[in-house]
Amino acid sequence: MTMSSTKSVESNPAVILFLNIQKGKLGEKIAKEDYKKHGYKIIKTGIGSDFLAIKKFDDSEKPFKEFVEVKTGHSRTTKRQKSIMKKIKKAGKKYTIYRVTDAFLEHYTKSNPDLQKE
Helix, strand or coil, X not given: CCHHHHHHHHCCHHHHHHXXXXXXXXXXXXXXXXXXXXXXXXXXXXXXXXXXEEECCCCCCCCEEEEEEEEECCCCCCHHHHHHHHHHHHCCCEEEEEEECHHHHHHHHHHCHHHCCX
């Protein structure tokens, strides 16, 4: 493959979209693992946040709930996500943007051989 054909593949919108989706899925996996490691239960929301993290502290009857939107690299929240975030916060609920940097994604991939490409 020549240098010019490699550049055309890297600038292909379909390839970029595919890579961004894969990066987002990996970022979400990392965030969920982190929350679970800290004792949270994870529930998929599908309402403008990636998931709801729930943890019960001590013997309190009411668990702590946190809506989480995962962002990787330099991705930004969409207008829809911002609108939902405002509604959730206005309702007195916690909404967190969990950022996974490109450097951490690279480190995580290198540290997990099952994620590495051949």
